[in-house]
């Protein structure tokens with residue numbers, strides 16, 4: 001396990017909210033080597049003590065205080081204020097840390113990836129076996145992603161590049177694989193003959209607040225669908241890998257992403273809805289709408305098609321939005337009705353309640369919807385009723401920040417939960433087809449009140465399983 005972590009973007013929001021708290025938990029739980037050290041790099045002018053004081057205050061506000069582990073983390077942390085465009089300054093400040101294999105973690109905007117690479121190279125920090133970790137977004141379209149990947153490849157081998165998608169570090173997301181490939185009952189029916197549709201929903205109550213600048217250039221399509229949602233789709237739809245090693249899994253995910261049918265101008269109006277939240281009420285609080293001169297969306301609903309043997313003709317509906325009535329990340333797999341309906345009531349339509357519903361956030365629950373006959377019928381036809389089988393894991397595993405697992409894997413060099421260059425590019429190729437189709441077809445961004453499930457036009461994209469709705473229920 002490498003023991004030197006260089007953290008670029010150390011005073012940023014992500015570092016403050018997730019990266020340092022993850023390190024703090026890992027140290028507390030003795031999951032890091034005794035010699036572990038953090039070299040924090042940021043733009044703001046701090047000396048080591050200033051930075052430690054700042055960090056102490058941020059982490060102290062957290063809910064899981066442990067003074068000793070906190071002081072231990074601070075003792076191991078030094079800070080450098082650096083301009084990443086100045087390779088000489090980077091080399092002068094950082095080359096002393098090249099005495100041991102290091103992991104450099106870039107939690108910085110993508111336009112700084114290239115200069116940061118040059119500075120790290122000059123400091124000797126990209127030599128084998130040192131590694132590089134990158135936060136999303138990897139570009140904003142296929143061309144820019146290719147440019148970034150080419151720069152990375154020119155400086156180090158793909159086997160030492162770790163692209164983070166923090167959804168892959170979430171335990172319930174990993175559980176999708178366990179459920180699918182560990183159970184004959186599920187894998188046997190995991191295909192177009194038995195499955196009618198798949199829904200993937202990531203609803204957030206949070207808004208864009210504080211990130212307007214970044215968000216206006218990305219929107220929900222690029223911020224959420226390109227990475228997290230397509231990774232979920234790939235894990236659900238991929239063929240069984242022959243082993244669980246990183247490249248076997250990534251090969252299968254890439255095949256799914258490449259089989260996504262590009263959206264055409266003709267399909268754009270039928271297969272997508274864009275929305276942007278206006279003023280409204282979320283969790284009982286009045287909130288302001290997102291205002292921006294561009295037509296960037298905070299909500300998107302898409303129907304995606306995977307053109308391969310297993311999934312031909314099965315719609316994958318992807319829905320994500322900010323300022324929804326409830327936070328919910330769900331995957332709903334709906335099975336086809338039985339081939340011949342024997343019962344009079346309810347109608348065959350109701351038998352569509354055969355579905356597997358996996359809620360990944362905020363709580364982790366798994367439910368299988370079946371039809372049954374509960375009460376003995378007093379006369380006449382057997383009456384069926386939808387029932388729900390609770391498959392929720394018990395006891396619920398301890399929640400960890402997704403980044404904890406990913407940090408440890410990057411330090412150990414395990415790439416399984418990181419995204420490979422060709423996956424990123426395949427995902428962008430499809431996203432570009434969607435945004436080009438939107439442009440060509442003039443798909444407008446429709447308003448929706450904060451605290452609703454998106455524009456009315458999106459209702460047909462939402463499964464009837466969501467709850468917590470203050471207003472309209474889909």
Ligand code: BG6
Nearest residue numbers: 136166204206223224228329361
């Ligand atoms: C980030 C997006 O990648 O994921 C955010 O940039 C989004 O806009 C966040 O809010 C959602 O992550 P989580 O773990 O809270 O579901």
